[in-house]
Amino acid sequence: MDSSHPATIMSERVSFSTEEQLSELFGSYKAEWLKERLFDYFTTPDYLPELMTSRPCVLVGGRGTGKTTVLRGLSYEGQFALSGSKADKIRESRFYGLYLRVNTNRVMAFTGPEVEHSTWVKLFGHYVNLLLCDLVLKFLDWYKIYTNADFDLDWSLCRDISNSLQIDSSDSILELSTHLNSARLKFEAYINNVADGNRPPISMQGAPIDALFDAIGQASEFAGKTFFFLVDEYENFEDYQQQVLNTLVKHAGNNYTFKIGVRELGWRVRSTLNANEQLISPADYVRINIVEKLQGDTFKRFASSVCNARLARLDVPGLAVIRSIEEALPGMSEEEEAVVLGVNELATEIKSGVAHVLAPNVLHVVNQLTPLQLWVLRFWADSQKVSIEDVLVDYAASPESWAERFNNYKHASLYRIRRRKRGIRKYYAGFDVFCQLAAGNIRYLIELVDQSLLRHLRDQHPLSAPVTPESQTTAAQNVGKKNLSELEGLSVHGAQLTKLVLGLGRVFQVMAAQPEGHAPEVNQFHLTDDGQQKSSDVPVEVDNLLKAAVMHLALIRFPANKLADEGETRDYDYLIHPVFSAFFVFSYRKKRKMLLSANDLLGLVKSPQEYIPRILAKQHRSNDEELPEQVLLFEAYYGRRSR
Amino acid sequence: MGAVRDEPVLTIETNISAFIPEPGSSYLFGTSVEERSAHSAEWESRAAGVHFIRLTDQQGAFFSVEMMGQQRKVLLRSREQLVQFWKDIPSDVVYFDITGLSHHIWAPLLRVGVSLKPRIIGVYVEPGDYRPSLTPTEGEIFDLSERILGIAPLPGFASLAESTDEDVCFVPLLGFEGTRFAYVMEHVQPPGGKTVPIIGVPGFRIEYPFYTYHGNRAPLTESRAWRNVRFARANCPFSVFYALQDIAATYPRDTLKIAPIGTKPHALGAVLYAMATLKPVELVYDHPIRKATRTAGTSRLLLYQLSALPLAGSRA
Numbered sequence: 001m002d003s004s005h006p007a008t009i010m011s012e013r014v015s016f017s018t019e020e021q022l023s024e025l026f027g028s029y030k031a032e033w034l035k036e037r038l039f040d041y042f043t044t045p046d047y048l049p050e051l052m053t054s055r056p057c058v059l060v061g062g063r064g065t066g067k068t069t070v071l072r073g074l075s076y077e078g079q080f081a082l083s084g085s086k087a088d089k090i091r092e093s094r095f096y097g098l099y100l101r102v103n104t105n106r107v108m109a110f111t112g113p114e115v116e117h118s119t120w121v122k123l124f125g126h127y128v129n130l131l132l133c134d135l136v137l138k139f140l141d142w143y144k145i146y147t148n149a150d151f152d153l154d155w156s157l158c159r160d161i162s163n164s165l166q167i168d169s170s171d172s173i174l175e176l177s178t179h180l181n182s183a184r185l186k187f188e189a190y191i192n193n194v195a196d197g198n199r200p201p202i203s204m205q206g207a208p209i210d211a212l213f214d215a216i217g218q219a220s221e222f223a224g225k226t227f228f229f230l231v232d233e234y235e236n237f238e239d240y241q242q243q244v245l246n247t248l249v250k251h252a253g254n255n256y257t258f259k260i261g262v263r264e265l266g267w268r269v270r271s272t273l274n275a276n277e278q279l280i281s282p283a284d285y286v287r288i289n290i291v292e293k294l295q296g297d298t299f300k301r302f303a304s305s306v307c308n309a310r311l312a313r314l315d316v317p318g319l320a321v322i323r324s325i326e327e328a329l330p331g332m333s334e335e336e337e338a339v340v341l342g343v344n345e346l347a348t349e350i351k352s353g354v355a356h357v358l359a360p361n362v363l364h365v366v367n368q369l370t371p372l373q374l375w376v377l378r379f380w381a382d383s384q385k386v387s388i389e390d391v392l393v394d395y396a397a398s399p400e401s402w403a404e405r406f407n408n409y410k411h412a413s414l415y416r417i418r419r420r421k422r423g424i425r426k427y428y429a430g431f432d433v434f435c436q437l438a439a440g441n442i443r444y445l446i447e448l449v450d451q452s453l454l455r456h457l458r459d460q461h462p463l464s465a466p467v468t469p470e471s472q473t474t475a476a477q478n479v480g481k482k483n484l485s486e487l488e489g490l491s492v493h494g495a496q497l498t499k500l501v502l503g504l505g506r507v508f509q510v511m512a513a514q515p516e517g518h519a520p521e522v523n524q525f526h527l528t529d530d531g532q533q534k535s536s537d538v539p540v541e542v543d544n545l546l547k548a549a550v551m552h553l554a555l556i557r558f559p560a561n562k563l564a565d566e567g568e569t570r571d572y573d574y575l576i577h578p579v580f581s582a583f584f585v586f587s588y589r590k591k592r593k594m595l596l597s598a599n600d601l602l603g604l605v606k607s608p609q610e611y612i613p614r615i616l617a618k619q620h621r622s623n624d625e626e627l628p629e630q631v632l633l634f635e636a637y638y639g640r641r642s643r
Numbered sequence: 644m645g646a647v648r649d650e651p652v653l654t655i656e657t658n659i660s661a662f663i664p665e666p667g668s669s670y671l672f673g674t675s676v677e678e679r680s681a682h683s684a685e686w687e688s689r690a691a692g693v694h695f696i697r698l699t700d701q702q703g704a705f706f707s708v709e710m711m712g713q714q715r716k717v718l719l720r721s722r723e724q725l726v727q728f729w730k731d732i733p734s735d736v737v738y739f740d741i742t743g744l745s746h747h748i749w750a751p752l753l754r755v756g757v758s759l760k761p762r763i764i765g766v767y768v769e770p771g772d773y774r775p776s777l778t779p780t781e782g783e784i785f786d787l788s789e790r791i792l793g794i795a796p797l798p799g800f801a802s803l804a805e806s807t808d809e810d811v812c813f814v815p816l817l818g819f820e821g822t823r824f825a826y827v828m829e830h831v832q833p834p835g836g837k838t839v840p841i842i843g844v845p846g847f848r849i850e851y852p853f854y855t856y857h858g859n860r861a862p863l864t865e866s867r868a869w870r871n872v873r874f875a876r877a878n879c880p881f882s883v884f885y886a887l888q889d890i891a892a893t894y895p896r897d898t899l900k901i902a903p904i905g906t907k908p909h910a911l912g913a914v915l916y917a918m919a920t921l922k923p924v925e926l927v928y929d930h931p932i933r934k935a936t937r938t939a940g941t942s943r944l945l946l947y948q949l950s951a952l953p954l955a956g957s958r959a
Contacts (some may be wrong), residue, residue, distance in 0.1 A: 101808060104660055105927050106793040109801035113704050114720055127803065134805065188803040195721035485861055489825025492793050 019339040019457055025310040026450030039081035042073050043306045046294040049593045050286055051096065051259055054226045056249050058234075058260045058267065058281070061290030062188045062553045063490070064443025067261035068101075071230040074259065075099035076139055080146070090147050091221075096136040097228040097259070102236040111238060121273065123191070125205035125244050129165060130184050132209050132229060136216070137177045144173075149221060157215035164208040165202035173565055205244065205273075210253050217255050227256040235266025235551070246279050247272040263551045264289075291440035293511075300435045303445045320464035326492050329452060331430015334410050338372040340427065340469065341417040347371035350378055354389050365396040372413070379413040383517040411587065412520030415512040420626055425513075428476040429469035429580040436588050437476060439556060444479065445578050449474035460494050473582060477630045480583030483553075493548035496605050500545065501554050502634060503604030504576045505584035506612050510625045511594075512586040518619065523586050524575045524593035526560060527601075542598040544573065545605065585628045594619060609639040644790030653948040654879045659768065660911055661782060662944050669732045671696035672740035672766075673706070673748065675933065681743070685937070686847025694733055701748050704798075717796035719747065725755040732760070739882020739949070740766035741907055745915065746928060748921050750914045751799035752836065753942075757954050765947030767908055769847045769878060773819070791823065792930035794830050800917060802925045806898040813838045814890055816913060818905035819851075820931075821859040827902040828862055837897065838868035839890050843877025843906050847942065851877065855905075875909065884919070884952070891922055898923040918954045 045066065051057050051074060061067045065128075071621035072078045074097040076090075083089035110124045143149065153161075155171040162170040167183040170176040186200055216222050237245060249258045250272050260267075270278050281287040294302055314321050322328040332340065351374070355363065366374070375403060381388040395402050418425040428437065434452075438445035452475040456467040484501055487496040508523050527538065549555040557572040578588035596615065603611030613623040627635060664670050670693050674681050687695060700707035705718045710731055717724045729752075739761050741749045756763055796802070813833035815824050817840050828838070840863065844852045852874075856863070863869040873890070875882035891899055901909030901917070903926060917924050 101832070105796055105925060106801070106803055108795035110804070111795070112720065114718060125894075130803075133804065184803055188801065191720075191803065192799045193720055193722040195718040196723045381954050482861070482865075486825060486865075488822040489862070490829055491826075492791055494822060494826065495790070556737075 011455075018463065019454065021314055021316075022450065022457070026307075026311055026453065039078055040080060041310060042069065042078075043302065043305070043309055045070060045290075045294065045302055046298055047288050047290070048073075050288055053286070054095075054256045054257055056252065056260070056285040057288055058262060058285050059288050059290065060262055060264055060267075062263055062441060063550070064441045064553070065290040066442045067290065068232055071097075071232050071259060071261050072099055074228060074230055076142065083622050087146050089150075090143065094144075094223070095226045095228055096139060097230045098132075098139055099230045099232065100131070100135060102234060104236045106175045107237055109191050110241065111571050117240065121240055121244060122202060122205075122222070123194075123199075126166075126202035127187070127544070128244060128248070129203045129205070129208045130180060130187065133161070133165060133212055134177075134180055134184070135229070136209075136212055136227070137173060137180065140173050140216075141177065143221075151219060153215045153219060157211070157218065161208055161211045161215060164203055164211045166203045181484065198481050203626070206248050206251060209248070209256070212250075213253050213256050224257075225255065229256065229258045230261070231258060232261040233266075234262035235261045235268075239269045241272050242267065242269045243271055246270065247274075250277065250279055250284060258286075263556075265547045265551045299438075299440050300432065303435055303438070303442060304431070306442060306446065306476055307449055314463070316463060316530055319462060322464060322466065325449065326431045328463075328466055329429070329431040329434060329449070329472060331433055331471075332427060332469055334414060335370055335372050337427050338375065338417060339468075341414060341425075343371040343375050343417050345376040346378070346417065350374050350388060354392060357389055358392060361366070362393055362396040365399065366392055369395075371624060372410055373406055375417065376409050376413050379409055379416065379516065380405065383515075385517070409515075409520055411589070412512070412515045415585065416515060419513050422471050422629060424470060425628060426582075426585050427469045427473045428588065429472035433588065434472075434476070437479075437581065439578050441553065441579070447479045447482075448465075448472075448476060451478055453602065476582035479524045480580045481630060483577075483579055484583060487552060487554055490552045493545065493550055493552075494546055497549055497552055497554045499605045499608060500549055500601070501580055502637060503608045503612055505580055505586070505631075506608075506627075506638060507582040507604075507615055507619075508576060508586040509628065509631075510616055510621050510623065511619060513625050514621045517611070518621075519592045521587035521589055521591035522594050523578075523588075523591065524573050525579065525596040526573050526593050528595045528597045539598050539602075542601055545601065549574075553579075583628075583630055608637065650881070651677065653881045653916045653951050654876075655946040655948075656878075657944050657946065659941060659944050662691045662946070664690050664747075665735060665736055668738055669694040669695045669696055670738045670740065670766075670956050671698070671732070671736040671752075672703055672738075673703075673742040673744040673894060675745070683800040693738075696732065698748065703725050703797045706748050717830075719922060720858055721940060722799075725751060726759065727757045728752075729759040734841065735760060736762045736764070737939045738764050740768075741911060742766065746903065746907075746910055746914075746956050747797050747930065749911075750926075751951070753911075753914060754799045754918060757950060761807065761950065763949045764909060765880070765949045767878065767911075767945045767947070769945070770938035770944035771942050773938055790930065790932050791826065794827070794927060794929055797926055797928055800914075800926050802923075804923055804925075806923060808832065809834050810897050811837065811900055812894040812897040813892065813900045813902070814841060814887065815902040816841045816905040816909040817843075817855050817859050819854050819858040820904070821862055821954050823904045823929055823931065824902075825862040827904060827927055828866065830929055831900050831902070833866075835901070836867070837894065838866050839871045839873060839893075840868050841873050841875050841883060841886055841905070841909065844856045844874035846877045847906070856864070868943075875912070877906050878943065880908045880912030880915055880947055881952075883909045884916050887916040888920075890918065891924075898925060900925045900927050902927045902929075908947075911947070915949070915952055915954065919952060935953070 007366055048070065051070065059067050059070065073082060074100070076096045079097065080090060110120050110127065152172050156299065158172055158176055159171050162168065162176060165180065165183070168179040170179050190198065190200055213227065231245065234242065246269070252258060272279070279285060297536065304325055308323065311321070311323050311325060351366065377391050378388055381391040415426055418477060434445060435446045437448060452467045452472045455471040455475050457463070459471060484498060487497045487501060511518070511522050546555070550557050554577060556575045556577055560571055560573045573593050575590055581588040600611060600615055603614070616623050629636065644883060668830045670690070674697070696708060696710060698708050704720065705716050707716050717728050737756070739753065739756070811833055813828065813831050815823060815827060815838070842852055842855050846852045873886050887899065887901065899922070901913045901924065903913040913926060917926055934949040
């Protein structure tokens with residue numbers, strides 16, 4: 001058709017605008033990118049009610065698990081938006097949340113050798129007082145504007161607050177705000193020249209906050225209301241700064257509390273400024289681990305709601321659109337996938353190879369087998385180093401005893417069907433599979449959906465048709481690659497994390513492609529003793545590497561036994577994040593582990609070309625395995641050349 | 644690309660062999676691991692009557708310098724010590740060579756110096772070449788940084804003013820290292836559509852802007868910030884200064900969060916802007932540790948008439 005034909009133009013226009021919409025709906029997967037639309041897409045997670053109580057809460061979750069979205073949703077601006085921006089709902093709210101993202105660039109100003117540690121503690125405590133009081137005063141200002149309320153805090157209480165804050169005497173909310181702002185500027189100038197001394201008067205830790213909330217508690221407007229300080233990215237605080245905040249959490253007044261958002265392992269210090277006083281769950285706070293709360297079907301339900309709410313907003317005039325993400329992203333059973341991967345040819349080869357040697361009764365049983373079952377039997381024969389004929393005879397004698405073996409090995413056997421072949425070697429398709437790749441991380445899930453739908457559109461498929469397994473797999477590979485390349489920019493350990501994932505990814509890829517005679521689906525590791533008697537003996541370098549890897553989602557850790565103490569490195573098993581599995585081609589399922597030493601881990605980072613073959617040799621695997629096509633761009637890193 | 648502005652040209656291009664500081668002036672400099680930061684004895688001998696002051700040690704919180712026959716340590720977060728240091732420089736005209744000085748050293752020095760000396764002339768020597776990475780990956784074409792220390796304010800430029808996250812415009816001054824852009828962006832978390840990168844055009848060399856795009860491709864694409872890119876001459880702080888003024892005018896309600904992670908002249912422009920503006924601004928810097936062999940040779944020498952700018956902001 002002529003490209004200037006009206007129908008073509010229309011179709012291109014529609015497709016372009018659909019792609020734009022998809023980008024808006026699924027491409028803006030970071031909370032900060034959504035701006036005011038954040039609340040339009042808000043989906044209530046199951047754990048939200050636990051956060052809405054008046055108890056301190058610590059919300060633990062990696063980057064992209066939805067901490068910011070939830071905490072912003074609890075803020076007064078968020079609650080207002082979620083109520084449909086109805087002013088009359090403001091007064092009805094049981095709580096008011098004050099959102100604060102910890103800004104590294106600010107809190108790092110309170111470090112350095114110029115003053116004693118104890119002075120930094122006092123200075124930082126004063127800064128926190130200014131910061132939190134400012135948040136409250138801004139809220140009061142907002143509240144007055146939006147509710148048209150004509151109230152002020154008692155003037156004598158305002159004076160108490162200003163005295164406590166060590167700012168100019170103030171008689172009203174407005175004066176408190178003005179004087180606090182000018183005190184902050186003076187304090188900023190002081191911090192910028194902190195070595196000169198001339199310290200301005202500073203407030204006592206927490207005292208002005210208590211004074212302010214005492215005054216608020218006496219205002220009829222806020223009788224019975226609770227205020228939440230929603231402190232996001234707690235990991236950005238220095239250790240002593242966490243102690244300062246911990247102290248506030250521990251001793252918060254009656255009408256305010258803290259809801260803390262932090263990455264796993266980001267809450268490094270649990271004590272208050274009194275080293276003997278620890279914050280303990282559940283006595284002092286409620287710990288909510290997002291990934292633990294959103295496991296399995298719970299995450300699937302949540303993810304489905306998030307995606308379907310966005311799909312419902314797709315507006316493609318005159319064209320049908322699948323509105324269910326489960327239907328849009330169909331999966332395949334292992335049997336179906338094996339067929340697509342080419343198992344039929346292999347099964348035919350096996351059959352023709354044994355047809356002339358097997359007894360007719362055995363052959364009859366063999367002919368009843370599915371191609372994948374036959375391939376698993378071949379796999380078993382290779383593993384046990386026995387002939388396929390012997391295995392088939394054994395199977396024919398007692399097929400029921402093989403049921404469990406089929407179940408255990410059919411997934412692992414998929415990885416060798418297209419071994420050493422070009423193109424897709426294993427499919428990663430289906431909403432269920434995507435949920436497992438995301439491992440409780442809603443941002444990863446949305447990225448996977450976004451990339452799948454975009455690829456689908458770019459391949460000229462309509463949104464009324466489901467996305468093919470090929471498109472889903474390619475999207476999953478791309479998302480893995482993108483997140484691998486992003487690791488480097490996430491932290492000061494970024495380069496090491498990228499190398500760790502490249503090393504582990506290669507090891508698990510080879511192990512998946514050469515599964516014969518080994519435990520299937522290995523994608524985890526546990527640190528071996530290496531002669532150390534306890535986990536505190538793990539070299540600091542390795543300990544830091546593993547902690548950074550967990551914090552930035554290169555690895556997922558889980559207790560190796562139920563008695564594991566949080567923070568002990570060796571007592572955990574580590575799973576390479578499943579989001580990387582499609583890129584490297586290994587199993588996304590949480591299955592089996594191998595042992596690695598601290599030296600192995602460091603070697604993967606520092607000398608990958610030496611340590612990858614060494615680790616594989618210990619596992620009786622050969623490093624000759626070809627790299628999957630999508631990994632070829634790292635062949636120089638692996639010291640390999642294309643064949 | 645913005646229109647050509649009617650602003651004074653305060654950058655002069657020359658080369659090392661042609662450049663001789665004025666007699667009676669002082670020449671403040673430091674040496675780094677890079678060849679281009681070092682002066683030859685022969686060059687210094689040609690600059691008769693010039694008082695050379697070398698910063699001998701650059702630490703996180705202070706620098707050391709030999710003045711009046713004495714070794715002195717100057718704290719970077721001490722206005723009093725910085726003022727005394729400038730007062731002890733025995734000339735009204737000071738050449739301030741930032742080539743071999745780290746950002747965290749020259750920025751606080753400049754903050755104090757501009758109000759004390761009638762004429763400060765910035766000096767910068769371009770590298771002859773950057774060292775290519777042996778195993779280049781996306782975002783790492785050149786082998787420039789050993790590692791980064793992390794986000795922390797430049798001494799004297801800490802800002803404690805809180806802005807709401809939505810009222811932020813993020814302005815990364817891009818270099819070749821895309822991972823640094825990604826890292827800073829991860830910390831700033833700018834709102835969608837409000838990242839306005841500045842790329843050095845023309846670059847030190849004609850092909851450098853393409854390397855900049857290539858190195859930063861992933862974060863530029865992901866954040867869609869490629870749509871907002873602006874350009875400023877890579878070796879001219881004033882071009883960046885004016886570009887920042889334009890961006891501030893485009894986003895009048897926003898705090899500018901400027902990441903000076905590109906060329907040193909661009910970083911100088913960002914610091915000058917932070918000193919000059921009365922609008923809310925925050926410098927966000929990641930403190931890289933430079934690789935010893937990151938550059939080779941020398942190219943053009945640039946002179947910047949720093950005192951010609953009105954630097955009346957709260958940070959000056």
